[in-house]
Amino acid sequence: xxxxxxxxxxxxxxxxxxxxxxxxxxxxxxxxxxxxxxxxxxxxxxxxxxxxxxxxxxxxxxxxxxxxxxxxxxxxxxxxxxxxxxxxxxxxxxxxxxxxxxxxxxxxxxxxxxxxxxxxxxxxxxxxxxxxxxxxxxxxxxxxxxxxxxxxxxxxxxxxxxxxxxxxxxxxxxxxxxxxxxxxxxxxxxxxxxxxxxxxxxxxxxxxxxxxxxxxxxxxxxxxxxxxxxxxxxxxxxxxxxxxxxxxxxxxxxxxxxxxxxxxxxxxxxxxxxxxxxxxxxxxxxxxxxxxxxxxxxxxxxxxxxxxxxxxx
Amino acid sequence: xxxxxxxxxxxxxxxxxxxxxxxxxxxxxxxxxxxxxxxxxxxxxxxxxxxxxxxxxxxxxxxxxxxxxxxxxxxxxxxxxxxxxxxxxxxxxxxxxxxxxxxxxxxxxxxxxxxxxxxxxxxxxxxxxxxxxxxxxxxxxxxxxxxxxxxxxxxxxxxxxxxxxxxxxxxxxxxxxxxxxxxxxxxxxxxxxxxxxxxxxxxx
Numbered sequence: 001x002x003x004x005x006x007x008x009x010x011x012x013x014x015x016x017x018x019x020x021x022x023x024x025x026x027x028x029x030x031x032x033x034x035x036x037x038x039x040x041x042x043x044x045x046x047x048x049x050x051x052x053x054x055x056x057x058x059x060x061x062x063x064x065x066x067x068x069x070x071x072x073x074x075x076x077x078x079x080x081x082x083x084x085x086x087x088x089x090x091x092x093x094x095x096x097x098x099x100x101x102x103x104x105x106x107x108x109x110x111x112x113x114x115x116x117x118x119x120x121x122x123x124x125x126x127x128x129x130x131x132x133x134x135x136x137x138x139x140x141x142x143x144x145x146x147x148x149x150x151x152x153x154x155x156x157x158x159x160x161x162x163x164x165x166x167x168x169x170x171x172x173x174x175x176x177x178x179x180x181x182x183x184x185x186x187x188x189x190x191x192x193x194x195x196x197x198x199x200x201x202x203x204x205x206x207x208x209x210x211x212x213x214x215x216x217x218x219x220x221x222x223x224x225x226x227x228x229x230x231x232x233x234x235x236x237x238x239x240x241x242x243x244x245x246x247x248x249x250x251x252x253x254x255x256x257x258x259x260x261x262x263x264x265x266x267x268x269x270x271x272x273x274x275x276x277x278x279x280x281x282x283x284x285x286x287x288x289x290x291x292x293x294x295x296x297x298x299x300x301x302x303x304x305x306x307x308x309x310x311x312x313x
Numbered sequence: 314x315x316x317x318x319x320x321x322x323x324x325x326x327x328x329x330x331x332x333x334x335x336x337x338x339x340x341x342x343x344x345x346x347x348x349x350x351x352x353x354x355x356x357x358x359x360x361x362x363x364x365x366x367x368x369x370x371x372x373x374x375x376x377x378x379x380x381x382x383x384x385x386x387x388x389x390x391x392x393x394x395x396x397x398x399x400x401x402x403x404x405x406x407x408x409x410x411x412x413x414x415x416x417x418x419x420x421x422x423x424x425x426x427x428x429x430x431x432x433x434x435x436x437x438x439x440x441x442x443x444x445x446x447x448x449x450x451x452x453x454x455x456x457x458x459x460x461x462x463x464x465x466x467x468x469x470x471x472x473x474x475x476x477x478x479x480x481x482x483x484x485x486x487x488x489x490x491x492x493x494x495x496x497x498x499x500x501x502x503x504x505x506x507x508x509x510x511x512x513x514x515x516x517x
Contacts, residue, residue, distance in 0.1 A: 132361050202496065
């Protein structure tokens with residue numbers, strides 16, 4: 001199974017990622033407009049990302065005194081790059097752009113870059129509120145990263161492979177969400193947490209005026225916010241090959257199943273943010289360590305026993 | 314001590330665990346999202362824990378009184394609720410509170426708003442996440458959960474009777490904030506929602 005998508009898919013990947021991100025931002029904007037009672041409708045919502053991008057492109061870059069400009073800008077640029085590299089191992093239908101034999105580890109390595117990126121952006125602007133936001137994300141990482149790693153490694157364990165396409169193939173009879181529901185739920189929570197998406201948006205929340213992103217404007221904000229959205233899309237899309245059977249499903253072609261399932265996961269996460277206020281890490285970390293980590297380890301143990309029963313490994 | 318970019322470096326001071334750590338002087342406000350108008354709290358931070366606080370109102374003798382009369386007083390309580398929910402990171406209910414506030418300000422009778430407003434207050438009261446977020450955070454003699462409850466009560470009272478609830482004063486803030494983390498401090502300020510207008514009239 002060493003084959004991969006043709007070379008043109010490398011060029012198409014960023015385009016595809018941007019289009020899906022656009023649709024996700026528009027969906028979120030539509031829900032926001034509905035809550036505020038403002039003008040709603042598909043057209044208005046679809047225009048929001050375009051208008052916002054145009055506004056940020058022509059906007060001035062804000063400068064702060066004694067800022068570490070290089071650190072801050074590198075940090076911002078890391079987000080979209082990490083999102084793109086992470087998306088490279090996502091199967092579009094049956095195949096990803098890069099079918100690495102360590103795909104799961106690659107994906108995890110890319111998303112961990114966000115940890116550094118947000119701290120760098122928060123530190124870089126030399127502003128107290130941005131610094132608080134940056135460190136909030138470091139603390140958040142301590143809460144989500146371990147349960148997250150146990151969750152994705154459980155999927156790899158179930159398939160006895162770190163290759164994403166092998167994990168999809170292993171789910172032909174039964175989706176992993178059925179035999180590892182705890183890992184699936186923890187994956188969704190940590191996907192929100194790693195992309196500082198609500199309810200885990202304390203690092204960029206309103207109470208610290210945008211936190212790590214407080215001092216960003218113009219192109220810097222576009223790169224940071226756009227990269228964060230793209231990482232959010234990539235993290236949500238990874239739930240499909242890991243737990244939801246990838247492109248497997250009746251009647252429809254594989255790529256369409258991937259699209260449908262990805263849209264469902266994204267819609268769930270966008271909807272979830274609206275249901276709960278921001279979870280601060282002084283409240284969540286205890287739950288993450290006392291409940292989620294043991295739960296994911298127990299889940300991994302159960303899956304390991306199932307694999308051994310089947311005569312694997 | 315070095316002055317990078319002309320800014321003073323953080324100085325040192327003992328923290329709550331007896332260690333000597335950096336202290337940073339930061340002014341919260343007057344420009345912050347969901348922050349009481351004209352309020353400035355100058356704090357000394359160690360990490361994000363407030364060590365010292367001093368609260369004051371800017372331009373207290375300049376501004377007029379906007380939140381006057383039963384209609385606007387009720388709207389003010391919805392405004393305060395919207396800010397509290399905004400600080401808590403709950404955007405949708407915050408947007409709903411702002412919408413109800415705007416309806417009141419546009420002259421719609423309180424009877425038409427009260428049902429939806431008390432539904433909103435009920436939803437906030439019922440939320441287990443909100444309870445988890447405000448539980449066990451001391452604020453001076455009282456605690457954050459009690460302050461939030463007061464704020465929710467004030468919305469219901471102002472909408473049903475048009476009476477102006479008793480508000481905390483700016484001078485009391487400092488005592489509530491010392492020892493709080495920044496996120497908790499923002500919630501405390503939003504829950505107290507100190508009087509920012511009658512003080513101006515008294516001094517003006």
